[in-house]
Amino acid sequence: MRSGSTFIGTDAGTEQLITALRAGGFDVGPPTTVATTVLDTFDGRVHRAGLRLTRRNAVLVLAGREVVTVEVASPAVPRVATDLPPGPFRSRLAEVLDVRALLVLATFTSREHPIVRRNSDGKVVASASLVERVEAPPGPLGEWFVVVDDVTGYDRRSSDLGALVVAAGARPLDDDDGTIADIVLRAAGVDPAGHHDDPSVPLDADEPALDGFRLVLANLAASIVANVAGTIDDIDSEFLHDLRVAVRRSRSVVGHGRHVLPADLGEWGANELKSIGTLTGPPRDLDVYVLEWDDYVGGLGADVVRALQPVRDQLESSRAAAYDDLAGMLRSDAVTRFLRQWQGRLAAPIDPALGGRDAARPLAAVVRRRIDKAQSRLLDHGRAITAATPAEEVHELRKDAKKLRYLLECFGGLLPDDDRTAFVKRLKALQDNLGEHQDAEVHVAELRQAVAELPTGTAPTTFVAVGQLIEQLDARRQAARDEFAERFTAYDSPKTHRALARLLDGMTA
Amino acid sequence: MKVLATYSIKGGVGKTTAAVNLAYEASRTGARVLLWDLDPQGAATFFVRVEPALKGGADRLVSARGALDGHVRATDVPGLDVLPADFSLRHLDLHLDQSSTDRLAVLLDAVAPAYDVALLDCPPGITLTSESVFVAADALLVPTIPSTLSARTLEQLRTFLDGAADPPDVLPFVSMIDRRRTVHRDVAAALATEWPDLLPTQVPSVAAVERMGVARAPLGTYAPSSRGAVAFRNLWADIAAHLWPTA
Numbered sequence: 239m240r241s242g243s244t245f246i247g248t249d250a251g252t253e254q255l256i257t258a259l260r261a262g263g264f265d266v267g268p269p270t271t272v273a274t275t276v277l278d279t280f281d282g283r284v285h286r287a288g289l290r291l292t293r294r295n296a297v298l299v300l301a302g303r304e305v306v307t308v309e310v311a312s313p314a315v316p317r318v319a320t321d322l323p324p325g326p327f328r329s330r331l332a333e334v335l336d337v338r339a340l341l342v343l344a345t346f347t348s349r350e351h352p353i354v355r356r357n358s359d360g361k362v363v364a365s366a367s368l369v370e371r372v373e374a375p376p377g378p379l380g381e382w383f384v385v386v387d388d389v390t391g392y393d394r395r396s397s398d399l400g401a402l403v404v405a406a407g408a409r410p411l412d413d414d415d416g417t418i419a420d421i422v423l424r425a426a427g428v429d430p431a432g433h434h435d436d437p438s439v440p441l442d443a444d445e446p447a448l449d450g451f452r453l454v455l456a457n458l459a460a461s462i463v464a465n466v467a468g469t470i471d472d473i474d475s476e477f478l479h480d481l482r483v484a485v486r487r488s489r490s491v492v493g494h495g496r497h498v499l500p501a502d503l504g505e506w507g508a509n510e511l512k513s514i515g516t517l518t519g520p521p522r523d524l525d526v527y528v529l530e531w532d533d534y535v536g537g538l539g540a541d542v543v544r545a546l547q548p549v550r551d552q553l554e555s556s557r558a559a560a561y562d563d564l565a566g567m568l569r570s571d572a573v574t575r576f577l578r579q580w581q582g583r584l585a586a587p588i589d590p591a592l593g594g595r596d597a598a599r600p601l602a603a604v605v606r607r608r609i610d611k612a613q614s615r616l617l618d619h620g621r622a623i624t625a626a627t628p629a630e631e632v633h634e635l636r637k638d639a640k641k642l643r644y645l646l647e648c649f650g651g652l653l654p655d656d657d658r659t660a661f662v663k664r665l666k667a668l669q670d671n672l673g674e675h676q677d678a679e680v681h682v683a684e685l686r687q688a689v690a691e692l693p694t695g696t697a698p699t700t701f702v703a704v705g706q707l708i709e710q711l712d713a714r715r716q717a718a719r720d721e722f723a724e725r726f727t728a729y730d731s732p733k734t735h736r737a738l739a740r741l742l743d744g745m746t747a
Numbered sequence: 748m749k750v751l752a753t754y755s756i757k758g759g760v761g762k763t764t765a766a767v768n769l770a771y772e773a774s775r776t777g778a779r780v781l782l783w784d785l786d787p788q789g790a791a792t793f794f795v796r797v798e799p800a801l802k803g804g805a806d807r808l809v810s811a812r813g814a815l816d817g818h819v820r821a822t823d824v825p826g827l828d829v830l831p832a833d834f835s836l837r838h839l840d841l842h843l844d845q846s847s848t849d850r851l852a853v854l855l856d857a858v859a860p861a862y863d864v865a866l867l868d869c870p871p872g873i874t875l876t877s878e879s880v881f882v883a884a885d886a887l888l889v890p891t892i893p894s895t896l897s898a899r900t901l902e903q904l905r906t907f908l909d910g911a912a913d914p915p916d917v918l919p920f921v922s923m924i925d926r927r928r929t930v931h932r933d934v935a936a937a938l939a940t941e942w943p944d945l946l947p948t949q950v951p952s953v954a955a956v957e958r959m960g961v962a963r964a965p966l967g968t969y970a971p972s973s974r975g976a977v978a979f980r981n982l983w984a985d986i987a988a989h990l991w992p993t994a
Binding site (some may be wrong): 298300322323324325326327328329330359360361362387388389390391392 | 773776777778779795796797798819820821823825828863864963984987988990991992
């Protein structure tokens with residue numbers, strides 16, 4: 239199996255090396271130009287998996303502990319794993335990428351001489367590439383490289399080759415150097431770890447609450463802005479997801495900061511964020527529909543799934559239209575101006591005297607009170623829900639749970655990690671149930687809408703199939719509803735109350 | 748790791764060319780492939796220019812202390828390694844007789860982390876070696892030439908495997924077809940009716956395949972656009988879709 243080692247040379251020329259290799263019995267071929275593209279997701283999933291994905295001319299190379307290559311028949315750079323032919327490479331990549339799409343992190347060209355040595359059967363027993371003239375932004379690299387392949391079973395010849403390369407003044411790349419692609423990325427100032435939306439920022443328990451709320455909102459504003467372009471371009475569904483979550487978190491923090499933020503700032507932010515949030519709803523719901531489709535139709539027969547294809551097409555078309563509306567709004571002067579000004583207002587400290595009545599109080603005290611209130615509200619509403627409660631009220635409970643969760647996430651800098659994780663685990667179990675219920679509820683409604691928009695002449699079998707799918711989704715909704723009481727009782731328990739008490743006691747205050 | 752074997756009771760049906768070319772096509776789609784040449788004739792080993800020799804012979808390889816990794820050789824195709832044949836493999840049945848029928852499976856398990864696909868090129872016939880292959884393999888790739896006799900051996904294989912506890916999938920495919928011949932077309936059509944798992948791609952009888960002995964390389968490396976190379980590419984796609992259906 240091919241793996242190998244890379245050497246780096248810093249002297250000006252490679253003539254001495256080429257002469258030495260030829261004298262040592264190695265063929266050094268004429269150079270060819272190789273265009274390399276370094277690929278990863280927006281959030282660096284390939285990097286986090288300990289891998290590096292590059293496309294060298296028409297060959298994709300996934301390098302990690304082992305090197306695997308795949309030749310891509312299409313001249314295009316793959317966007318998602320399913321752009322590749324079925325097989326283990328695609329499976330491995332699909333596992334790493336999940337729903338995210340690949341983006342180009344960097345491109346560079348190089349001139350590469352093949353180096354080989356063959357035995358009397360014409361079999362390659364040593365193989366390498368001399369890589370020189372690496373041209374990458376911001377400018378050419380001065381170094382040259384030799385990438386030596388391990389040729390299993392013929393190790394001695396590879397060692398001979400490595401020794402000649404070292405004798406010519408090169409040294410092996412170490413872990414700090416990484417690969418040639420890593421060196422190019424560093425030179426271009428690209429962080430292969432990618433972008434991460436972490437709602438938690440370092441906070442000081444004793445600082446004025448206004449400062450803490452401002453820092454949290456500034457961090458969330460950065461997350462919103464970071465995901466706008468990817469949402470507009472519809473690169474993958476995670477951009478909208480992350481943008482929507484950052485908007486929701488922001489709205490929630492603004493709401494919790496009613497007595498902390500300056501009234502004009504809070505009101506302005508609440509209104510503008512609400513209008514952005516409202517338009518993100520339909521495309522996100524439709525994204526979930528498309529992502530969950532295979533799961534939704536999993537229990538139906540192949541004939542039924544085939545008959546549902548027009549509905550799926552209709553949902554895809556609605557999704558595209560919803561994305562167009564959203565992209566138009568996100569591109570608008572109004573939204574661009576708001577986001578710029580919102581970030582600007584949050585960038586610098588604000589005098590607590592301009593804030594609400596809690597603006598100057600210690601941050602930890604204000605946040606503790608907000609968490610207490612959010613939990614009380616969640617429990618009060620949850621305890622009032624019975625089998626006869628309308629779905630809308632269950633949905634309101636889901637919002638209560640989210641508001642509490644956002645507080646814990648956004649002000650996580652004040653909370654002990656272990657206690658927060660333990661409490662969030664209990665809250666999440668309840669949220670999962672509420673989410674399942676709500677998704678099924680929304681998707682039944684969307685399905686009915688999609689059916690109403692089907693063109694005339696649609697086969698009757700499609701309508702019958704939709705009936706079956708609605709029935710299946712409704713059963714899922716009902717199952718979630720039936721399970722609610724048990725989930726809520728598990729949440730509204732001494733264990734949860736103790737976990738929250740521990741969490742609040744552990745607040746840095 | 749998926750273990751596949753090109754296997755047929757009948758000889759001369761294109762097992763070895765299929766093994767080498769499918770191993771090549773698998774590696775082109777990014778699979779890490781180990782091609783294990785179990786045929787003492789060593790044709791697969793010859794095709795990839797590796798010396799047909801196992802240190803210590805087949806006896807040592809399948810012994811309790813034997814292991815595959817020390818015998819593996821890289822081929823000139825990235826991602827494709829070969830475990831070469833050795834003339835001593837002609838006695839493999841005798842050596843396997845002294846161990847259990849899962850010996851090949853145990854040996855393969857040890858190298859599973861390093862490969863996605865192990866492709867075993869088997870000698871013809873139903874022997875102790877082939878029974879060990881049936882235990883180790885997830886699927887048998889059965890080249891079937893469009894003749895009545897060849898179709899009959901496929902039926903014999905089915906009957907034999909009916910008695911096995913955990914038989915591998917049987918994936919036959921039409922091999923060495925000459926579509927100008929009516930009898931070939933008729934038998935191929937009958938096979939498709941009789942065998943629902945018959946892979947859709949048919950491998951033609953073409954001169955480019957015969958040149959493998961001269962080129963000593965997989966067809967795709969020296970005649971990538973030839974009908975034979977395209978057929979093996981498509982055949983691997985059929986197999987991959989069967990093995991990784993939801994990926």
